Amino acid sequence: MRHLVRQTIRFSDADPAGIAFYPRIFDHLHEAFEDFFDNCSGTTYAKVLGEERIGFPAVHATAEFLKPLRHGDVIDVEITVVELGQTSFRCRYRVLRDREICATASCTTAVVHLDGLKPVNIPERFRKFLEEHHEVVA
Amino acid sequence: MRHLVRQTIRFSDADPAGIAFYPRIFDHLHEAFEDFFDNCSGTTYAKVLGEERIGFPAVHATAEFLKPLRHGDVIDVEITVVELGQTSFRCRYRVLRDREICATASCTTAVVHLDGLKPVNIPERFRKFLEEHHEVVA
Amino acid sequence: MRHLVRQTIRFSDADPAGIAFYPRIFDHLHEAFEDFFDNCSGTTYAKVLGEERIGFPAVHATAEFLKPLRHGDVIDVEITVVELGQTSFRCRYRVLRDREICATASCTTAVVHLDGLKPVNIPERFRKFLEEHHEVVA
Amino acid sequence: MRHLVRQTIRFSDADPAGIAFYPRIFDHLHEAFEDFFDNCSGTTYAKVLGEERIGFPAVHATAEFLKPLRHGDVIDVEITVVELGQTSFRCRYRVLRDREICATASCTTAVVHLDGLKPVNIPERFRKFLEEHHEVVA
Numbered sequence: 001m002r003h004l005v006r007q008t009i010r011f012s013d014a015d016p017a018g019i020a021f022y023p024r025i026f027d028h029l030h031e032a033f034e035d036f037f038d039n040c041s042g043t044t045y046a047k048v049l050g051e052e053r054i055g056f057p058a059v060h061a062t063a064e065f066l067k068p069l070r071h072g073d074v075i076d077v078e079i080t081v082v083e084l085g086q087t088s089f090r091c092r093y094r095v096l097r098d099r100e101i102c103a104t105a106s107c108t109t110a111v112v113h114l115d116g117l118k119p120v121n122i123p124e125r126f127r128k129f130l131e132e133h134h135e136v137v138a
Numbered sequence: 139m140r141h142l143v144r145q146t147i148r149f150s151d152a153d154p155a156g157i158a159f160y161p162r163i164f165d166h167l168h169e170a171f172e173d174f175f176d177n178c179s180g181t182t183y184a185k186v187l188g189e190e191r192i193g194f195p196a197v198h199a200t201a202e203f204l205k206p207l208r209h210g211d212v213i214d215v216e217i218t219v220v221e222l223g224q225t226s227f228r229c230r231y232r233v234l235r236d237r238e239i240c241a242t243a244s245c246t247t248a249v250v251h252l253d254g255l256k257p258v259n260i261p262e263r264f265r266k267f268l269e270e271h272h273e274v275v276a
Numbered sequence: 277m278r279h280l281v282r283q284t285i286r287f288s289d290a291d292p293a294g295i296a297f298y299p300r301i302f303d304h305l306h307e308a309f310e311d312f313f314d315n316c317s318g319t320t321y322a323k324v325l326g327e328e329r330i331g332f333p334a335v336h337a338t339a340e341f342l343k344p345l346r347h348g349d350v351i352d353v354e355i356t357v358v359e360l361g362q363t364s365f366r367c368r369y370r371v372l373r374d375r376e377i378c379a380t381a382s383c384t385t386a387v388v389h390l391d392g393l394k395p396v397n398i399p400e401r402f403r404k405f406l407e408e409h410h411e412v413v414a
Numbered sequence: 415m416r417h418l419v420r421q422t423i424r425f426s427d428a429d430p431a432g433i434a435f436y437p438r439i440f441d442h443l444h445e446a447f448e449d450f451f452d453n454c455s456g457t458t459y460a461k462v463l464g465e466e467r468i469g470f471p472a473v474h475a476t477a478e479f480l481k482p483l484r485h486g487d488v489i490d491v492e493i494t495v496v497e498l499g500q501t502s503f504r505c506r507y508r509v510l511r512d513r514e515i516c517a518t519a520s521c522t523t524a525v526v527h528l529d530g531l532k533p534v535n536i537p538e539r540f541r542k543f544l545e546e547h548h549e550v551v552a
Contacts, residue, residue: 010307010310011306011310011321011322011325011429011430011435012303012306012307012429012435012437014429014430015425015426015428015429015430016187016188016425016428016429016430016432016485017187017193017195017252017255018326018430019195019255021168021425021426022164022168022195022196022199022245023161023162023164023165023168023426024161026160026161026164027161027288030159030160030161030287030288031286031288034286034287044348045287045348046287046346046347046348046349047348049154049155049287049347050154050294050346050347050348055155057155057157057160057203057206058160058203059202059203059204060200060201060202060203061160061199061200061201061203062198062199062200062201063198063199063200064197064198065195065196065197065198065199066197068195068255070322070326071322071325071326071430072320072321072322072323072326073322107160114155117155117157117206148445148448149291149292149297149444149448149459149460149463150291150297150299150441150444150445152291152292153287153288153290153291153292154287154290154291154292154294154347156292156464159287159288161288165426168425168426169424169426172424172425182486183425183486184425184484184485184486184487185486187425187485188432188484188485188486208460208464209292209460209463209464210458210459210460210461210464211460292463292464293463293469293471293528293531295471295531297444298440298444298471298472298475298521299437299438299440299441299444300437302436302437302440303437306435306436306437325430325431326430331431333431333433333436333479333482334436334479335478335479335480336476336477336478336479337436337475337476337477337479338474338475338476338477339474339475339476340473340474341471341472341473341474341475342473344471344531383436390431393431393433393482
């Protein structure tokens with residue numbers, strides 16, 4: 001199952017060349033990741049961090065920017081889970097504009113307790129919705 | 139030859155977990171990239187874009203975040219050039235804090251004319267300083 | 277008439293103190309301003325800039341931050357137009373969370389042609405929707 | 415006494431119109447505020463927050479943007495303290511480019527304990543350097 005989040009490329013995302021500055025694309029991916037939690041985990045990303053004190057620092061991120069994204073572009077960010085370990089997982093992102101893939105990316109996040117940043121096992125209720133969005137990569 | 143840029147992790151880089159949010163690390167790498175141009179190219183990054191209308195959109199970026207960076211950390215961003223093509227090049231970054239590598243990254247940038255975003259050959263005077271910072275990767 | 281835009285305080289908006297960093301609030305106000313154009317002007321903010329080459333640089337901005345906003349907060353940004361000049365206008369913003377006012381702000385924007393940044397008269401079709409959202413301030 | 419911080423308008427500060435997006439100016443002012451602490455307080459802004467758990471949330475901010483700032487501009491941000499209360503103070507900023515004032519701003523910050531955000535008296539050692547930078551406004 002793929003989780004889809006619709007977003008808009010904002011004025012503040014665009015650089016003097018008129019196209020989205022690439023660190024801003026990673027911001028968009030993270031917003032999609034937050035929405036994935038909010039919509040699928042049974043709780044919210046803010047509560048997981050603020051109340052459960054569990055965090056998701058990125059340990060690896062990679063992206064290919066295939067087509068320039070411009071201010072005003074409406075994009076769909078598609079998320080799947082391509083690796084699901086004991087204390088980390090990797091999400092894959094596709095950024096589409098009118099069904100054209102403009103960027104692909106993946107981000108591996110550790111799962112840690114925020115006090116001390118020590119790895120913790122992915123809680124079962126998160127494992128469930130992450131598995132539901134598992135994508136087998138050829 | 140390696141180009142070194144000293145930076146500070148800012149309050150605005152740090153997230154509620156107290157560590158640098160990973161898209162902000164890419165912002166720091168880009169600042170180092172701008173300084174690399176300003177210090178080594180014989181011109182400035184702003185003039186290259188604003189006057190020559192040549193731009194450097196990222197086509198691929200990847201990073202490993204090995205150690206969390208915190209608000210107040212002083213870091214050295216080390217840049218080398220690991221690939222130098224006709225119309226694109228790839229820089230490699232190492233982010234050090236007290237000589238400890240906290241992140242490594244690389245970013246491939248196309249070289250384009252800003253009006254139309256068509257690839258252009260890397261101008262000779264840029265090729266020169268990029269070659270001077272070439273690093274052979276084993 | 278008031279224009280309302282619902283937003284969420286994002287992870288990236290929040291600082292190590294767990295509350296929204298104040299420049300990020302101005303980002304939220306600008307997003308609401310963009311949506312105001314997209315929803316009410318008959319065109320989009322991106323087209324006005326990209327095609328008509330008309331821009332809206334801020335010349336004055338002021339804000340009072342009455343209550344801290346936290347990651348995960350859902351806010352309603354309310355926009356009205358409190359001054360409507362020949363070549364500039366001033367919007368007033370109220371940021372509400374569950375009907376509690378958390379911030380008030382105003383921003384005066386010049387209306388300029390993007391090539392040269394010279395002031396231009398507010399086009400009639402913009403004047404119309406701006407007038408419809410006029411608020412008389414006591 | 416005025417505290418001066420030299421900065422550069424970055425690629426990421428500039429918008430599709432080629433000029434600094436106004437929320438980014440507030441980011442620059444905050445960086446100058448951090449440097450003011452780092453250079454004058456006898457400690458660092460990061461330690462005050464991270465170790466002493468004292469924070470400085472903005473309660474009021476205002477700015478006039480007199481001249482557009484562009485990517486590559488070198489600016490001097492001048493800070494003085496124009497009000498010094500029991501649990502809050504107000505800084506005044508002037509942004510200069512080649513001695514021309516491009517923006518003026520002021521920001522009132524509360525002084526709070528980060529756990530609970532309750533106001534605290536400005537510690538004596540901070541009061542000292544703030545007083546040294548006091549500017550009487552006519």
